[in-house]
Amino acid sequence: xxxxxxxxxxxxxxxxxxxxxxxxxxxxxxxxxxxxxxxxxxxxxxxxxxxxxxxxxxxxxxxxxxxxxxxxxxxxxxxxxxxxxxxxxxxxxxxxxxxxxxxxxxxxxxxxxxxxxxxxxxxxxxxxxxxxxxxxxxxxxxxxxxxxxxxxxxxxxxxxxxxxxxxxxxxxxxxxxxxxxxxxxxxxxxxxxxxxxxxxxxxxxxxxxxxxxxxxxxxxxxxxxxxxxxxxxxxxxxxxxxxxxxxxxxxxxxxxxxxxxxxxxxxxxxxxxxxxxxxxxxxxxxx
Numbered sequence: 001x002x003x004x005x006x007x008x009x010x011x012x013x014x015x016x017x018x019x020x021x022x023x024x025x026x027x028x029x030x031x032x033x034x035x036x037x038x039x040x041x042x043x044x045x046x047x048x049x050x051x052x053x054x055x056x057x058x059x060x061x062x063x064x065x066x067x068x069x070x071x072x073x074x075x076x077x078x079x080x081x082x083x084x085x086x087x088x089x090x091x092x093x094x095x096x097x098x099x100x101x102x103x104x105x106x107x108x109x110x111x112x113x114x115x116x117x118x119x120x121x122x123x124x125x126x127x128x129x130x131x132x133x134x135x136x137x138x139x140x141x142x143x144x145x146x147x148x149x150x151x152x153x154x155x156x157x158x159x160x161x162x163x164x165x166x167x168x169x170x171x172x173x174x175x176x177x178x179x180x181x182x183x184x185x186x187x188x189x190x191x192x193x194x195x196x197x198x199x200x201x202x203x204x205x206x207x208x209x210x211x212x213x214x215x216x217x218x219x220x221x222x223x224x225x226x227x228x229x230x231x232x233x234x235x236x237x238x239x240x241x242x243x244x245x246x247x248x249x250x251x252x253x254x255x256x257x258x259x260x261x262x263x264x265x266x267x268x269x270x271x272x273x274x275x276x277x278x279x280x281x282x283x284x285x286x287x
Contacts, residue, residue, distance in 0.1 A: 130145075228267075
């Protein structure tokens with residue numbers, strides 16, 4: 001299956017990729033191997049996920065040429081100081097079995113712990129982390145850099161501080177959290193928005209409205225939600241899955257197009273549904 005690409009700022013990125021958060025061991029390796037076999041060419045991991053070695057093993061065993069892939073990892077919270085950035089990225093490259101990263105992201109704002117609703121004092125200056133990332137671009141170890149979980153203010157600051165373009169901001173986006181203000185900023189400034197958790201951690205699967213719209217196209221609610229995400233200008237999505245059936249379904253979203261009216265009907269911002277999705281994300285993994 002051919003996966004279409006989205007082009008932002010002169011960078012082409014496959015519009016649907018594989019997210020690997022919480023995938024570990026053989027489950028992770030098999031999921032990446034299956035995804036590559038199905039036509040995925042965009043794989044997302046992170047130092048904090050603890051699965052870079054398994055992702056690298058899957059890529060190594062695949063017949064897919066490394067240059068055909070868009071491979072992203074993210075800096076751990078402990079790797080934000082200048083020297084730690086370079087050291088940790090070289091360790092990531094070793095675990096991934098590759099000479100370069102297509103994209104390196106700051107996983108969370110330097111002064112905001114994961115899943116915390118507030119920012120805290122301390123943490124290295126953003127400029128220090130970005131300077132080290134820029135050096136990795138100059139050295140050819142990283143092709144592009146970006147951020148994750150940044151709001152408009154912080155994204156604007158990162159763009160101002162970095163010599164290399166901030167190619168993407170990876171954030172949660174789904175029908176119940178549409179990121180409208182951030183998406184508008186990204187469009188105006190040629191920044192790709194990478195949507196993680198586009199299925200709201202499974203929250204869209206029993207959505208009656210998505211099911212009704214999907215029947216028109218012979219698609220599932222999950223496929224409608226992914227299509228909704230990537231049909232926004234300048235957006236790619238990285239849903240997570242492990243079974244071959246789900247992996248195949250998640251990338252089978254390029255043969256239909258939602259109407260403008262459907263796009264608007266699907267958009268239903270809801271803090272309650274988003275929080276419920278977050279709660280589901282903490283439960284033990286299923287297939």
